[in-house]
Amino acid sequence: VKRSESAITELIEPTVLAMELQLWGIDLSQRGKYSILRIYIEREEGVTITDCEKVSRQVSAILDMEDPIAGEYTLEVSSPGLDRPLFTSEQFGRFIGSDVKVRLHHPVDGRRKLNGSIENVSGDEIVLSVDGEGFRLQHTDIEKANVVF
Structure with missing residues (x-):
């Protein structure tokens, strides 16, 4: 198992x-x-x-x-490297303002892949700015995320 x-x-x-x-x-x-x-x-x-x-x-x-x-x-x-994967909400919090690539478990507004910047992190909620639009995500919504260097 x-x-x-x-x-x-x-x-x-x-x-x-x-x-x-x-x-x-x-x-x-x-x-x-x-x-x-x-x-x-x-x-x-x-x-x-x-x-x-x-x-x-x-x-x-x-x-x-x-x-x-x-x-x-x-x-x-x-090491995680420059384009490091982000695994926890705390790690997202360390990179507020950074550009990230995010893949979601399920589509949000018809999108499963988001490229944007981390605007805010509060508890398990992560706010991304994507093309000027704010996306509120729960950490559990995220399948994979990487900092874009």
Whole structure:
């Protein structure tokens, strides 16, 4: 049985924090019969290749023991980068005024993909300005979001 991303986060976050890094987020996606688990780590002074390698080794050991992903998978560890994915309302709040690309679970006003800027964040409500029009979204409406650099 495949566990959700939140269950995987609970398994690995203590290890990432113990390495003096922040877990920015994870993305578990299917590619045919294989899965790809992307883990994004961060810290103020930046993330090195060595950090990624250490996290990869530690997390691999945990995942091998707990086996939360059905079938074969590839593990990728990286920094979020400039076009970073946004996973939480708090992360949206850190990027107020920034341009973002957002894909929604279900269309809002006939649109599933929105390109705009983050106007405001209040609790789980995110307001995007798209072509001069305000879109009020709940964080749960958002399937995927990235900062556009």
